[in-house]
Amino acid sequence: xxxxxxxxxxxxxxxxxxxxxxxxxxxxxxxxxxxxxxxxxxxxxxxxxxxxxxxxxxxxxxxxxxxxxxxxxxxxxxxxxxxxxxxxxxxxxxxxxxxxxxxxxxxxxxxxx
Amino acid sequence: xxxxxxxxxxxxxxxxxxxxxxxxxxxxxxxxxxxxxxxxxxxxxxxxxxxxxxxxxxxxxxxxxxxxxxxxxxxxxxxxxxxxxxxxxxxxxxxxxxxxxxxxxxxxxxxxxxxxxxxxxxxxxxxxxxxxxxxxxxxxxxxxxxxxxxxxxxxxxxxxxxxxxxxxxxxxxxxxxxxxxxxxxxxxxxxxxxxxxxxxxxxxxxxxxxxxxxxxxxxxxx
Amino acid sequence: xxxxxxxxxxxxxxxxxxxxxxxxxxxxxxxxxxxxxxxxxxxxxxxxxxxxxxxxxxxxxxxxxxxxxxxxxxxxxxxxxxxxxxxxxxxxxxxxxxxxxx
Numbered sequence: 001x002x003x004x005x006x007x008x009x010x011x012x013x014x015x016x017x018x019x020x021x022x023x024x025x026x027x028x029x030x031x032x033x034x035x036x037x038x039x040x041x042x043x044x045x046x047x048x049x050x051x052x053x054x055x056x057x058x059x060x061x062x063x064x065x066x067x068x069x070x071x072x073x074x075x076x077x078x079x080x081x082x083x084x085x086x087x088x089x090x091x092x093x094x095x096x097x098x099x100x101x102x103x104x105x106x107x108x109x110x111x112x113x
Numbered sequence: 114x115x116x117x118x119x120x121x122x123x124x125x126x127x128x129x130x131x132x133x134x135x136x137x138x139x140x141x142x143x144x145x146x147x148x149x150x151x152x153x154x155x156x157x158x159x160x161x162x163x164x165x166x167x168x169x170x171x172x173x174x175x176x177x178x179x180x181x182x183x184x185x186x187x188x189x190x191x192x193x194x195x196x197x198x199x200x201x202x203x204x205x206x207x208x209x210x211x212x213x214x215x216x217x218x219x220x221x222x223x224x225x226x227x228x229x230x231x232x233x234x235x236x237x238x239x240x241x242x243x244x245x246x247x248x249x250x251x252x253x254x255x256x257x258x259x260x261x262x263x264x265x266x267x268x269x270x271x272x273x274x275x276x277x278x279x280x281x282x283x284x285x286x287x288x289x290x291x292x293x294x295x296x297x298x299x300x301x302x303x304x305x306x307x308x309x310x311x312x313x314x315x316x317x318x319x320x321x322x323x324x325x326x327x328x329x330x331x332x333x334x335x
Numbered sequence: 336x337x338x339x340x341x342x343x344x345x346x347x348x349x350x351x352x353x354x355x356x357x358x359x360x361x362x363x364x365x366x367x368x369x370x371x372x373x374x375x376x377x378x379x380x381x382x383x384x385x386x387x388x389x390x391x392x393x394x395x396x397x398x399x400x401x402x403x404x405x406x407x408x409x410x411x412x413x414x415x416x417x418x419x420x421x422x423x424x425x426x427x428x429x430x431x432x433x434x435x436x437x
Contacts, residue, residue, distance in 0.1 A: 033235075
């Protein structure tokens, strides 16, 4: 068992992706503020042990493809005070990414006004 | 669950807040001080770890500091080939310093006249400890973790770093397996400086991206 | 439900830019956690999960304090020691006029 991913990376640098918008219980490395947001793959980082499994004592294999995804700050935050070219980068495991052309629900609305 | 207080954050999600804060009694100020000793002693007595393991870890921590990062930055300033390799693959490039990244990868992000990079870890306090040592208190604070992502310019201002409007801010939320080192702008007036001289201008904060490198006050010391 | 640790973008006060030398006891705790990982008993992901699982009030006690609590939780979960043993040992140290982070 090498633990390498079972498939090749789905995305490449420059691809647009949407972050899966969900709050499953468990250990997740996807911050809430980025869920449902659209970004661009900045680079492929390699394959890493899945923290969502490793966090519970499992081996986290096969490894998960990890990407750096870049977002426009004005897209993430409603009242962003800054330059329109300001960006934010995060690392995302492939199973949290959705191709932008796939049917996806609108970003979740806040429950309170 | 009766004592659970539900609050909503700005995204409308529940935040758990417990009024029941009963865990260990922490009425004694030395509770956690003693706890560390107690855990170590128990683990060694039970043969889970050895005293040497703890000593090794302490020595490793003592051997890591921002000086490592400063040497890397200085070499990148002085040596364009190294800089190119560093930006292309940080983990590989720093092997020539004999610095292992251990279980993370190093990504180096370069400040230019167009872009300013800044590093945070909102979910915990991930930090490139192998090249910068332990993170400062403010890096681990809830304030820095909360605000750096949505108001980086305001946070930078509070550090005394006032960016021009035409400089774009690139925030890096260090949330998984990469660790980040900011390559600050090389200060003017340092042409011909040696790597050790340059390294003295590289502050820890400049490598996290909350301040620029130190301006040379006078001629370099010899 | 968003965890206690998931705070990116939430309102917070002005930056308090402070730093101080790491307390010897917290350095020791870091070394213990490192030794547990190097011996293969735990992973950093398990450690983070234990940190995130702390009740808000405990999480808010401070960085070093929550690490202490999470280490304790994880070791108990692994069956390597119990919190009762730790508390008992602390009481013994106090009774003996305990030092701390020696």
